[in-house]
Amino acid sequence: MWYSDPYAIGQSTTMQLAPLGWIIQMRLRSTSQPYYVIPHTAILYSRDANGFTFLDSNWFNDNTVWLHCMTYTEFDNKLWGPGQFSGYYIQ
Numbered sequence: 711m712w713y714s715d716p717y718a719i720g721q722s723t724t725m726q727l728a729p730l731g732w733i734i735q736m737r738l739r740s741t742s743q744p745y746y747v748i749p750h751t752a753i754l755y756s757r758d759a760n761g762f763t764f765l766d767s768n769w770f771n772d773n774t775v776w777l778h779c780m781t782y783t784e785f786d787n788k789l790w791g792p793g794q795f796s797g798y799y800i801q
Contacts, residue, residue: 718733729799731753732797735750735751737794737795738788750769
C-alpha cells in the first residue's frame with residue numbers, strides 16, 4: 711500500500727475484481743533502458759472480460775485527462791513486476 715490516511719482504505723485485489731470507482735496506484739516500468747519505475751494513479755472506470763478502462767491524466771505526458779482502455783495482459787506487462795499496484799476506496 712502506497713498511501714496511509716484514515717479515509718483512504720487500501721486493499722489487495724486483482725484488476726479483474728477491483729470495484730469500479732476505486733483508485734488504482736501502480737508502479738509502471740519505463741519503456742526504454744535504463745528501466746525505471748513510473749508511479750501512476752488512475753480511477754477504474756469500467757471493466758469487462760477482456761480488460762478495463764481507466765480515467766487518468768498525463769498518460770501520454772500531455773497534461774490531459776483521458777479515458778483509455780487496456781487488456782489485463784497489457785496492464786501486467788506495463789507493471790514494474792507482478793502485483794505492483796494497490797487499490798483504494800474513500801471512506
